[in-house]
Amino acid sequence: MTRDLSSTRRGFLQSGAAGVALASMPAPSWAQTELPPLEEYSPEFLSAAEWAFVLAATARLIPSDGEGPGAIEARVPVFIDRQLAGEYGQAVDWYMEGPHYPAAGGDFGYQTPLTPAEIYRDAIARFDDWCVETEGASFVDLAPDRQDAALEALEAEATRRGEGTAAAGVSGTGEGGGEGGGEGEAAGGGGAQTEATGPSRPRFLPDESCEFFIHLLQNTKEGYFADPRYGGNHGMAAWVYIGFPGARANFLEWVEQDNVPYPLGPVSIAGERA
């Protein structure tokens, strides 16, 4: 595909652009100090078995092979452990009062009584039991392709919210006052938003922790791309890989430079460069 930018007011920029970009490209240098290998990290929240699981699972979510860092090189597991030990993991900011309807439709978001840390604790154990039952080994001992298949089953668990309940959430569970008209939580009649699923679909997580995969994947990406101050994105390698300049936050002279790759590597909030 070719594009004619000369019809815009900026066509003149094209000629000089490439040279500018190459001339100022710095060589990557890892400014962060070397950290001990992940095997020597002492988790703040995760147990030894949970830590081993998070290492193995995140290594499949963002594998190490190919271009760019994997979750392990980015030290994503450290990020996840610290997040679970902190305010996020403990749901410090969230409204956690009951009653809870964890099976309510996915449109209603976080409805479990469990904190994120409790979801990890509950779901990792149940998922690992399921791996032993169906695959004959713990998740960490499975071959990579079987790990991927198991993660796909885990992902499928996370999409079942609202099945068997009205699509609108929880229909008329005893509110009274003349507004009701529903027939209770499991009365069905809705569910129009969720695709029908076959009877063979695995069900190894309870409603309270069934969205574990969503949290695990989100937290993995957070640990990959967040500022290194949180323990992941080691060496800002994930930012270097995609071309995000981190906390530079000053680009006025770049607004009108069309289709010119930005030449500078990222900086972190602590002032490290890569």
Add this chain to the structure above:
Amino acid sequence: MARTDPRKDVVIVGLGWTGSIMGMELCEEGLEVLALERGPDRDTVPDFQYPQVADELRYGIRFEFMQRPRNTTLTVRHTTDDVALPFRRWGSFLPGDGVGGAGIHWNGVHWRPLVEELRLRSYVEETFGADIIPEDMQLQDWGVTYEEMEPYFERFEQVAGISGQAGNLNGEIQEGGNPFEGPRANPFPLPPLPTTLSNEMFADAARSMGYHPFVRAGGNASKAYTNPYGMQLGPCNFCGFCERYGCLNYSKSSPQTCVLDALKRRPNFQYRTNAEVMRVELAEDGQTATGVTWFDEEAQEEVFQPADIVILAAYQLHNVHLMLLSGIGQPYDPATGEGVTGRNYSYQMMGGTSMHFEDINFNPFVGAGANGVAIDDFAISQIDFAAEGFIGGSYIGNGQTNGQPIRSMSLPSGSASWGAEWKRDIARWYGHSMGVSSHGSNMSYRDTYLDLDPTYTDRHGRPLLRMTFDWKPNEIAMTQFMRRQIEPIVEAMNPTHWSSAYKEEGARYDTTSYQTTHNVGGAVMGNDPATSAVNRYLQSWDVHNVFVMGAGAFPQNLQYNPTGMVGGLTYWSAEAIRRDYLQNPGPLV
């Protein structure tokens, strides 16, 4: 036992945009003014300073500047037959917290409403006939006209330091502006922001199809500026950390950059933080408020603050919550259609098409919240509602606001979300995408409203606010119409991949994914006390010394971002208080 503090002339509930503007305007009259803000104090330094604020995880993902649902939330349901469930963490909208409120973390996109929008029911009836209005749509005029509001829009634009190109100066259409906007008496105080490649590509495609693209206006300063309060803004540096963040550069229009330092210098102004108002206290006859009761976090006790005038200047949802908790106005009942407090809650209908270009690098981190090029060729005033079968309109455009990789990693539809393919694709497509989106009106309906939740309570034991809301066929038809206009523009741009996301028939309101913090209605303004909670000066019909600011006054939602209207209405109401109410306290209508 409640403590009683010394009387004030005015107590303001909430110190965001509307509270700080009201503070300035009423201090001008020599009144003793106290603002009560339930969140923490916040200022550019230290709270928004570089580099700490350039932290996507803390602010963009974990919502450091937003209210804590643990302290303040609401419940939501789709229909009156459902049990509402709490927002346990924020999703589709993000109410702000602390001094500055949502004025800290908005993008700064600025619009005035259309002339037709402020008298929408009359416009529809006169132009198309009343019979095109769906039976359950509670379409209303606002009780004020664009012409009346014009000086107050301008006043807010001057204080906020809005950058933009006028499209209509006293009826003369101006090159480079929005030709469909209402007439302005004067140009914007600052010229428009510079434009990105994505802006220009959209503009070229739109122009080639005969549309009228213009650089959209916004509260991101394009040049150094000193506003009428003596507050100074510096030119926006396109830092790429705008919405959800406080401005590190004194460039984004906010209470901090535009009002607060000037206000804090007034000897007759005082404010308290961590001071949550529990309720407005009414006199025995219910005709006036005697003040407010607030919770003193430090002393852990309730405090009665007597005041002659009460200004509700919290976020839209929380103003309505306080009115319901305090017995201001009859609560709305969808079964009978009677009552006004909580009536006509509405939201914003958004849609968009994302594009990926293999060979174009947009440097998406070069972003400003208000950056963008728009067309208004499909505005409310430009559509034949009778022919198209809906009432409403949208502006359409492209904006380049940020390239934050956790929340703004756009991949072609159907891409893997994890694994080796995802890892390959993020490097391939990061920086290679742009979007064209529609930002549209949303009408109000008999069964979209706010009331008190029967089950869930807050940390003080008060019932939470309950929202009943879902998308309606009228808005689905509107957004599908916009899709049909946008997709040809997108195809003209010839992207490698593109995909659309517009709500379709049967779509339900998804509370989880961010859409917009443009919640409106519930304390609707108007000229009929049977269908509005406040009169045209934002004065409670029932309790004449209570004035209710903000987007709660919108009878239905504009097709635009609300802040320009909210700012204009604040000055309009302040003027009525200063000119008339102080001399003769009582109903202004």
